[in-house]
Amino acid sequence: MVRQPAVLDRLGGRLGNGFSSRLHDERTASWLGIWLGVSFGVAFVTGLISHFMQQPPDWLRWPSRPVNLYRVTQGLHVIGGLATIPLLLAKLWTVYPELLQWPPLRSAGHAVERGLVFLLVAAALFQLVTGVLNIAYWYAFPFFFTVAHYWTAYILIGALIIHGVNEWAKVRRTVMKRPEDGVDRRAFLFTVAAASGAVVLTTVGETFSPLARLAVLAPRRPGIGPAGLPVNKSALAAGVTTTARKPDWTLTVTGRVERELTFSLAELRALPQHTERLPIACVEGWSASGDWSGVRLRELLRMAGAAADARVRVESLERGGPYRTSWLDPPHCRDPLTLLALDLNGAPLDLDHGHPCRLIAPNRPGVLQTKWLHTVVVT
Ligand SMILES: Nc1nc2c(c(=O)[nH]1)N[C@H]1C(S)=C(S)[C@@H](COP(=O)(O)O)O[C@H]1N2
Ligand SMILES: [Mo]
Numbered sequence: 001m002v003r004q005p006a007v008l009d010r011l012g013g014r015l016g017n018g019f020s021s022r023l024h025d026e027r028t029a030s031w032l033g034i035w036l037g038v039s040f041g042v043a044f045v046t047g048l049i050s051h052f053m054q055q056p057p058d059w060l061r062w063p064s065r066p067v068n069l070y071r072v073t074q075g076l077h078v079i080g081g082l083a084t085i086p087l088l089l090a091k092l093w094t095v096y097p098e099l100l101q102w103p104p105l106r107s108a109g110h111a112v113e114r115g116l117v118f119l120l121v122a123a124a125l126f127q128l129v130t131g132v133l134n135i136a137y138w139y140a141f142p143f144f145f146t147v148a149h150y151w152t153a154y155i156l157i158g159a160l161i162i163h164g165v166n167e168w169a170k171v172r173r174t175v176m177k178r179p180e181d182g183v184d185r186r187a188f189l190f191t192v193a194a195a196s197g198a199v200v201l202t203t204v205g206e207t208f209s210p211l212a213r214l215a216v217l218a219p220r221r222p223g224i225g226p227a228g229l230p231v232n233k234s235a236l237a238a239g240v241t242t243t244a245r246k247p248d249w250t251l252t253v254t255g256r257v258e259r260e261l262t263f264s265l266a267e268l269r270a271l272p273q274h275t276e277r278l279p280i281a282c283v284e285g286w287s288a289s290g291d292w293s294g295v296r297l298r299e300l301l302r303m304a305g306a307a308a309d310a311r312v313r314v315e316s317l318e319r320g321g322p323y324r325t326s327w328l329d330p331p332h333c334r335d336p337l338t339l340l341a342l343d344l345n346g347a348p349l350d351l352d353h354g355h356p357c358r359l360i361a362p363n364r365p366g367v368l369q370t371k372w373l374h375t376v377v378v379t
Pocket of ligand 2: 232281282283
């Protein structure tokens with residue numbers, strides 16, 4: 001028999017009884033596996049929602065209601081993802097004697113199984129690390145976050161499903177049977193759950209405002225920023241401080257319309273104004289509601305004589321950057337809550353919130369709530 005190196009001996013115990021502590025046992029690993037399966041499953045589904053809301057395929061028409069749907073799914077994605085970190089660390093700690101087993105490969109089947117586990121661990125760590133860096137606005141990675149995070153999600157969920165099927169019999173056996181011991185195991189699982197709970201409590205306030213004061217670990221807090229709302233990209237960063245302040249600013253409605261229309265700010269203010277309470281729900285997890293006032297998009301489309309099934313592209317004064325334009329499908333174009341906002345919380349828009357005019361619509365990712373508008377193109 002091949003002897004395992006002494007260092008592995010010390011780290012993980014001997015082959016065959018790799019679990020030296022009772023905490024490294026199958027029952028603990030099974031429970032953590034179930035929790036991780038649920039949390040990565042939720043992250044996968046909510047992640048797909050976010051992806052396809054931002055890049056809908058032609059046949060997909062996202063509804064504009066419920067107003068707070070995206071706020072909830074993206075809050076689940078980001079806060080749930082953060083709560084997964086203690087679970088994954090605990091799982092890795094519980095099974096590391098297995099990961100260090102010796103000899104590392106016993107057969108072809110064993111090699112495939114270990115390769116899969118390696119892929120699963122690597123993908124899970126990658127998703128959590130890039131996700132955390134992204135919500136901290138620390139773009140330390142040399143690739144485009146959304147693309148890498150999106151494709152790795154399929155690798156992760158694929159490996160997770162195969163792993164779940166492989167381990168299911170073991171999980172059922174260990175979870176169903178009554179343990180003879182269990183006190184320290186239960187305490188361990190309780191500690192892990194409490195750590196996840198603490199992460200939720202100290203971050204969920206970034207999207208659930210009653211707990212805003214507890215959100216000490218959240219990168220953004222609602223209530224901080226001009227007019228009591230956070231700012232994602234400032235006017236300075238977008239390079240619009242001069243153009244957005246020009247007194248001769250106009251908004252043009254053009255494209256497939258019967259009449260092309262151009263409005264000055266005073267003319268827009270002379271149109272019927274509507275006030276709606278709507279959230280900005282940033283992809284990065286924070287969200288905050290405001291009272292927005294302005295002109296209904298559908299009113300402008302009607303005045304310009306656009307078709308009932310028109311799609312609309314709004315364009316910003318911002319010159320570059322991926323978020324200078326966004327699309328609205330018919331459900332959002334028709335929704336009376338979709339506003340070209342001029343005021344926020346009773347005062348004219350702050351320059352950083354999109355002065356003189358920005359889009360705000362229900363059930364829509366923050367990246368698509370385009371600021372500093374100057375053109376509405378009907379297609
Ligand atoms: N033109 C333009 N609009 C934009 C952005 C941008 O970078 N450029 N950022 C978007 C993002 S990511 C978010 S979350 C919201 C935030 O709006 P706020 O800064 O008013 O809170 O604006 C959106 N509108
Ligand atoms: Mo955002």
